[in-house]
Amino acid sequence: MQQPVIAAPQARLCADALRFLAVDAVEKANSGHPGLPMGAADCAFALWGNFLNFNPSEPRWANRDRFVLSAGHGSMLLYSLLHLFGYDLPLDELKNFRQWDSKTPGHPEFGHTVGVEVTTGPLGQGFANGVGMAIASKMAAERFNTAEFSPITHTIYGLVGDGCLQEGISYEATALAGHLKLGNIVYIYDSNSITIEGKTDLAWSEDVTGRFNACGWHVQSIDGHDYGQITAAIAAAKAETGRPSLIIATTHIAYGSPKCQGSSGAHGAPLGKDEVAATRANLGWQHAPFEVPQEVKDVCAQRVEDLKLRHKAWQDGFEVWYTTNPERAVLWDQMWNKPLGPELADELVAAVAGKDGATRVLSGAVQQKVAALVPALAGGSADLAPSNNSDIKGSPSVQAGAFAGRNLHFGIREHAMGAVMNGMALYGCFIPYGATFLVFSDYCRPTIRLSALMKQQAIYIFTHDSFFVGEDGPTHQPIEHVASLRMIPGLQVIRPADGLETAMAWVAALRYAQGPTTLILTRQKLPVIARPAGFDKADVLKGGYPVVTTDGTPDAVIMASGSEVHVAVEAATTLTARGIKLSVISVPCLEQFMAQPQSYRDEILPAGVPRIAFEAGRGESWGRVLGCEGLFIGIEHFGASAPGEVLAEKFGFTAPQVAEKIAAFLGKA
The missing domain is CATH 3.40.50.920 (Rossmann fold)
Structure with a gap:
């Protein structure tokens, strides 16, 4: 197992630096959540200081480990980590926490703050996004790794909280990850047993270990403030490649605060001037607000230098791999850069030229051509592929130990489907799609909203688009859904009238790399629309x-x-x-x-x-x-x-x- 590279006394000092950067930022803003960063700082620093592979100078490096802060209200923990480990997030930005035009908004926002992998805040979403990243990583590794060199070897790490696990989306994602045996996931569960209303036992008495064991996960339980236990558990989880891993880390919210430790009041409010002073005294922190001890700076700087050497070794190996594997190199460029040929529209329209039919069927025909032209396209359905016409023909299904295919089976899990799609899009190598009936778009609406908020290219295929569904009745007849989807900023809602419009809808979806698209498709057959002379x-x-x-x-x-x-x-x-x-x-x-x-x-x-x-x-x-x-x-x-x-x-x-x-x-x- 990997041994920690940072000694325990230094790690504790660095963890305390994380705690007080968070405390000071929340206090200055008079707004925020100090409790989680204070409680999870030991686990977070143990991970970043010993295991996480990254390069702050190359924040989008393809083979970096991903770190997902699913419990996004603890954003100051992430901002403090990014600052200490050399990302372009200066101390002044921490001082401007939650202020206008700062790089440190109340919850982490992808694309706004360097080093933030995913927008989090709605609890459980980040948990499921990480599953999508892990699936994408497995699929990418299957396509690119060779016996001589493996460009894709990273791990998806996450910090999740009680709220993440209580939200139903986490169960959907847990079950899928366990089924696919995603051994490239390591999640640390910050189990502080506190929610806004009080102790979690007000509404929760679940056997978390039992749940994750039942779903096929590798589960460990540790003291989340014991550095030795934390590092040993992360090493064991990383070594477990046949199952996703959950580390249940028992922690104290607002750790070190004499009055607030273990209290729900520390979840979403500043400690207050007097309590901040008492906490400093209690933990022996003799530094001014926002002051980072030189020893902490040195430890983090040395860690970054070591990581840059690892990145350089990977880059050297990648350049040789790229030269000696020309077919894989071409595929690499196609999948990561996603170029679209100038004849795309002509080729997609030709796939359905002159054909009438249900637009769900016509879309399926167009999709086969898209799949042939755009190798980054991959996805599936929430158990409705035969009705959605959404399978990529000739491609195998993605299953545990077999990630070469392009057809995903999300199961009857629309909410997780959307979040997994977001994770795949954020990963950067795929254009994901997911399909279900339009009436069930309600189940994945929160993930569609986040697709738009993060400006991620995800294609939602929604069929059976109106009361013309017929005999299934009002439960399956979407009446308000198209209008509702149009209310989401940045979302393309496309409802084509025939084959030509369906083909062009796919063109629009593929060209729209700055956000998601919904394709709204019929169950019933439609005729070809006659168009006037000179139509383009x-x-x-x-x-x-x-x-x-x-x-x-x-x-x-x-x-x-x-x-x-x-x-x-x-x-x-x-x-x-x-x-x-x-x-x-x-x-x-x-x-x-x-x-x-x-x-x-x-x-x-x-x-x-x-x-x-x-x-x-x-x-x-x-x-x-x-x-x-x-x-x-x-x-x-x-x-x-x-x-x-x-x-x-x-x-x-x-x-x-x-x-x-x-x-x-x-x-x-």
């Missing part, structure tokens, strides 16, 4: 474009998405025969459409022309383009169990019914 498929990427035009100014403009576009076209044809001129705009992505120049939107939505929006869902999101005077044709109640064609008639969604509603709106009934 690139117009689909504008989010809205004309599919029916008129000579001169129309009497009204109908906007529709997905399965309602062909009905809108039929209704427009009916009304044209009655002398009512209508243009029809297909709007597969409202977000893309609203991002277009005002001049383009004014061109296809002329001022003074009545506007109508038509979609099989709730209409709030259309208000941005309808205004106060427009007409929305949709559904403002739950669905019912009946064949889809019967529901269309009962809910007023047939072309004749839509035509009559439009005529009445225009006063021409």
